[in-house]
Amino acid sequence: MTLLYGHVLNQLARNFKKKLDEQISPLGLFSSQWAIVFYLAEKEKVTQVEISQYLNVEAPTITRTLTRLEEEGWILRESGKDRRERFVMLTQKAREQYEEWLKVSQDMETETTAGISEEELFIFRRVIEQMNKNLERL
Amino acid sequence: MTLLYGHVLNQLARNFKKKLDEQISPLGLFSSQWAIVFYLAEKEKVTQVEISQYLNVEAPTITRTLTRLEEEGWILRESGKDRRERFVMLTQKAREQYEEWLKVSQDMETETTAGISEEELFIFRRVIEQMNKNLERL
């Protein structure tokens, strides 16, 4: 019995993030910020809780990252009728940059999956899904 | 074309780390510290560069984590003849705890891979390896 899966998963996730940051941070965003922007582009207007649940990241982390996105002018926040909530949406400026960010990040995905068959990728995704389910139970 | 692999990889790696931290941090170590301790247990005495290369983590991060391990009494550092180097080794105290840490982390691996066939795990590892190779080229 060896320790393996935690280790290799952590390494690959870090490699991916590091390379994406190299590509996308010169365009004004870090990869974790991009994950939020990508979600907002589809959803128009969401609460912080929705972002937190979608990304599976704790609320305080989301608060901090949104503050940075707001300071950079990529998002706006407004309060709803439920005054505990804050709605988040992309600015026009962010929408103008969106295609460029998307291209960089799609290219990363294409490069990453090169030389791997559809069948292998399918199993890869299934294994990840099963592992996530297993971890939820703990 | 969707963005998928970076996202799901990041999520799974975080889930794994979070659960392992829940289990192992009450035993006096965080999961990233455990990765170093696990390596040291096999290697007896290594330089920081060796740790950095093995884990594929930048030197400044290793420096910081080793400082914490030293403060907690889990490792010792001594300088070699090449006075730029610092050799790192486990303390007796750490060796006494080792089996307990190992058990927790092996149990995590077992739980994580439940319900996944050997064949699927084999392909999973191969895909990860190929993705790492692909990313190195970027």
Added chain:
DNA sequence: ACTATATACTTACCTAGGTAAGTATATAGT
């Protein structure tokens, strides 16, 4: 032997993940 370069590590500073506890508002139970 001398100087430029390389290597090992550190310092300073950034982002991003986490937990624990706090504040303000909404909801549920009576």
Added chain:
DNA sequence: ACTATATACTTACCTAGGTAAGTATATAGT
């Protein structure tokens, strides 16, 4: 209606990843 509880977000503080630049020592090229 009133009070206890739940919800949404924030603040404070910890670990861990990164880059850029610094220090001290070793090595290579002449």
